[in-house]
Amino acid sequence: xxxxxxxxxxxxxxxxxxxxxxxxxxxxxxxxxxxxxxxxxxxxxxxxxxxxxxxxxxxxxxxxxxxxxxxxxxxxxxxxxxxxxxxxxxxxxxxxxxxxxxxxxxxxxxxxxxxxxxxxxxxxxxxxxxx
Numbered sequence: 001x002x003x004x005x006x007x008x009x010x011x012x013x014x015x016x017x018x019x020x021x022x023x024x025x026x027x028x029x030x031x032x033x034x035x036x037x038x039x040x041x042x043x044x045x046x047x048x049x050x051x052x053x054x055x056x057x058x059x060x061x062x063x064x065x066x067x068x069x070x071x072x073x074x075x076x077x078x079x080x081x082x083x084x085x086x087x088x089x090x091x092x093x094x095x096x097x098x099x100x101x102x103x104x105x106x107x108x109x110x111x112x113x114x115x116x117x118x119x120x121x122x123x124x125x126x127x128x129x130x131x
Contacts, residue, residue, distance in 0.1 A: 006054075006073035012109040013128045016068050021127035025050070025063040032057070058126075067126040075123050077111070083123040087115040107131045 010016050019028055028050075029035070035050035035057070050057040054072040059065060075083035082090050087104060091097050096108035103120075105112040110126040 008070055008073060008075040010075060010077045010111075010125050012077065012111065012125070016125050019065060019068075021065055021067075023065045025059050025065070028057060028065050065127075067124055067130055069122050069124040071122045075125075077109070082111075083113070083120050085120055087113065087118045087120065090115075090120070105131055 008017055013021065015021065019031060032050075032052060035052050037051045038048040039051055041049050041056075041058070046061040047059045047063065049059070055068055055070045057065065058067040058069070070083065073083075074081055077093070080093060082093060087099075090104060090113050091099065094106055094109060096106040097104040097111075097113075098106070103113045103115040110128065110130045112124040112126070112131065113120055114122045114124075
């Protein structure tokens with residue numbers, strides 16, 4: 001059955017809950033179970049995204065795990081909870097986060113946060129070179 005991923009531990013640019021960036025889609029699905037559905041995030045997407053409800057898993061053109069976007073649960077980066085929370089928490093966590101209209105991004109950590117009303121709605125963790 002599908003694992004309910006509610007606690008996420010992130011080692012930036014390396015792994016999320018032990019799922020290593022660069023892993024093959026088949027291996028990721030062995031760990032997580034089958035996705036609810038597959039979809040194209042946009043017409044420019046190089047590949048389909050696996051939708052697990054509370055999170056989306058992204059793959060590059062070679063079907064290698066390149067990012068995960070998380071909408072529910074708790075996300076800790078190196079032991080600090082960054083999600084859920086406020087945009088300010090994230091900006092305070094690491095000076096590499098840069099403010100944008102609807103959130104912030106850290107190229108150093110390869111983490112992007114969607115927070116349209118200053119409250120985090122989703123957090124995306126990517127592989128080296130994602131942003």
